[in-house]
Amino acid sequence: MAPEEAAENLLLLRSFERRYLAARPLRSFPWQILEEKLKESPDSELLQEVLQKTVKHPVCVRHPPSVKYTRCFLSELIRKHEAVHTEPLDELYEALAEVLTAAESTQCHRSYLLPSGTALTLSESTAIVSHGTTGLVTWDAALYLAEWAIKNPAVFTHRTVLELGSGAGLTGLAICKMCHPKAYIFSDCHSRVLEQLRGNMLLNGLSLEPGAITDAERPQVMVAQLDWEVATVPQLSVFHPDVVIAADVLYCPEVILSLVGVLQRLAACHRDQAPDVYVAFTVRNPETCQLFTTELGRAGIRWEAVPPQERKLFPYEEHSETSILKLTL
Template identity: 75%
Template sequence: MAPEERTEAAALLRSFERRFLAARALRSFPWQSLEEKLRGSSDSEQLLVDILQKTVQHPICARHPPSKKYTQSFVLELIRKHEAVHTEPSDELYEALAEVLTAEEPSQCHRSYVLPSGAVVTLAESTAIVSHGTTGLVTWDAALYLAEWAIKNPAAFAHRTVLELGSGAGLTGLAICKSCHPRAYIFSDCHCRVLQQLRENVALNGFSLQPEPRADTQRPLVTVAQLDWDTATTPELAAIQPDIIIAADVLYCPEVTRSLVKVLHRLSICLKDRVPDVYVAFTMRNPDTYQLFTIELGRAEISWETVPPHNRKLFPYEEGSETAMLRLRLEHQHREAWSPSPQGLCTEAEPVSCTALHHVKS
């Protein structure tokens, strides 16, 4: 194989590996590029074997497999692509399919993300977009975007106390804990089922939530906290004293957007000698929601600026998604009473209806 072909094949394998480990939608895989490679390669059988080793037979999948249905669909699609080019069946592909069909369904399905250091973040996640009345059980593109920015800017987090608002499945925080050396990391969310899954994911990635002294002082002190943005008390917020605050994909509903600004304003009142930076990453779905966020920030006298975009190379993102990030400053002088504007609140009666209405966040 020529050097150029080897480079292209390596890039193709990386793409399949990242997407399969993260259990991304099968339509997002580079199937057309694979077909072209199978037609033009003198050793297409070896290419398919390499793809199997990087996906279904990957050591990470042996420990933390995706769902059986997902793996089966992937192998069947590989078989279809192979048979579209070659008349002879592939023994390796059919053996892989037989192994999948005879395997037991795992009790949990997983998504895994390989970091530049070689460390892996593995998440047990729900297969449904909305599960138990919340969108917090899956990982959204803005969480990937913020994690990638953090990995490229580790000094922003090193030896600092980080508070994450709306941690969801935990991808961003776990990536930061494994790559950026924070002193302490506080995951937070308000939904009981999300918090349960979050604690499991923290433990799955080797972090202890126990308060006993740590043997490895290089590892952050990790906490999972229940934090309702609307009902959090002043003592509860004052006890946190973060150096940096982050949030990802929490701008999908007017009601939630106003609650976010409300808790940020209350945090600014509770701060002592800290003026933390706040980074909010989001996927641009509805310009009106973004505009509402900036308007509410202005009313709360919280300054903000757009963070320059970075190339999305590390993680497998959804095709066509537009992600961005703002940097806010919580100055001490914001001590006047403030409440969000009442216009345009979600009007559904059920507590989870706003989430259900926006379950695809579009």
Template identity: 65%
Template sequence: MAPEDHEGATSLLQSFERRFLAARALPSFPWQSLEEKLREPSGSELLLAILQKHEAVPTEPLDALYEALAEVLMAKESTQCHRSYLLPSGDSVTLSESTAIVSHGTTGLLTWDAALYLAEWAIGNPAAFAGRTVLELGSGAGLTGLAICKACHPRAFVFSDCHGRVLEQLRGNVLLNGFSLELHTPTHPGSPKVTVAELDWDKVTASQLSSFQADVVIAADVLYCGEVTLSLVRVLKMLTDCQRRTTPDVYVAYTIRSHDTGKLFVTELDRAGISWEEVPPHASKLFPYEEHSAVVILKLVLNVHHGVRRRLEK
């Protein structure tokens, strides 16, 4: 197989692998690209590589495995699943997530596209987090934070949310990925101190926010309605006023689902005197998500009231 063909085949195999481990729907797999590759002269080598990857042990499966598979297929469909997201290091983030968009009255039990996009950007910009204390607002299933903990070497990471079921799942996902939630007991030297905090944006106090002493604040896919957007800006304004040291860097990622998605947010930021600028889009595609999603990351500067404000492109 020619080097360029080998590179293309490897990329295609990785695309299938990432989607499979993340439990994506079969129609989202690059079937057309695979069909085109198989029709090329080197297609037989690609097919062999696929078979070798998924049949690494050249022995017949035990009958017990077939029986176990039958039991799984006949079992009642679970409302939870496990998804794994591969990191460039070869490590992965594995999450327990809901199989439903809305479950237990919340959308926070599964990973959304902006969380994946922000995690990709963070992995490509580890210096923004290395050796620093990071507070995540609305952590949801925990993908972004866990990716940062594994790839960006923060000193400490605070996951936060307000929904009881989300917090329960979030704590489980933190433990599932090998981090301890015991105070002052990092998993191993160099591992960040990880905590999970209940944080209601409508009830949080300045003293509670100040206690985190965050150097960086992040949030992903939390601008899904006007009421929540106003609450988020309230928290950001409170962070401006309560920090004893320098104010933190803030990164907010959201999917543009309509022209109004970010319009209210930036309007309220301007009103609160919080400067912002759009982070240049990145081309890194580490995780499988909706190809046509339009995701924006805004970097906010809390202690500058008269800075440059770059309007979002329509």
């Protein structure tokens, strides 16, 4: 195989690996490129490599995506194979037979490869809205904020971080693994989200036990139930954050008003040295984003847009626009 062709295949396999581990929509996979490669190749070696990088990946064997997702992926892979090869590939059909007999669950796993080479794995709900909340799944703004944090570790190194609306925990876990904070406080208001969040922390090697050993890759961590509507200045003052972050929390006017309110109370806790605040969001409705900046102005909170970054580390939804604002309390 020529070096150029080998490099192309490596990029293709990497793309399949990242998307499959994160259980991204099947339409986002580079199927057309795979089909062209299969037409050029007389054997099934490339398909076997795709299978090893996806369904048979060691991370996915331990923590698989949903049964339905795996079944749909394998079915599509078989269609691509049958379109260009007359001989069946036993490994594909054996993998499909395994998943056809597996029981479906309301939970699945999504995994993300970090620059260190390790995988960050989350247990999530298979439904976008579950138990009355959207906090049981990971959204693009959390990925975007995590990637920005990994590229700007000095913002978090040796500092105490409070995350508002941690959801499944992707951003916080990435920061804990890659940015060496002194302490990290995950928070959310929904009891089911907090239960899942604790499980994801344990899944990724973080301990909530008092007196647990901490080091550069395992900072002191805690999980707090925090309702922005009722949280008081005395309650917030116990956290002593140097940095406050939030991702994908600008989805309705009521939540925006609650967020601005809790930021005002956080400012009241730190009259001498207010924490740095970063809010990441996906622009779904420009009016919602406008409401947030308007309410910040009314509250006397200054803001500036963080320069946009290239989205390379994680597999994102196509055509989504994501931004980060830095706030000055």
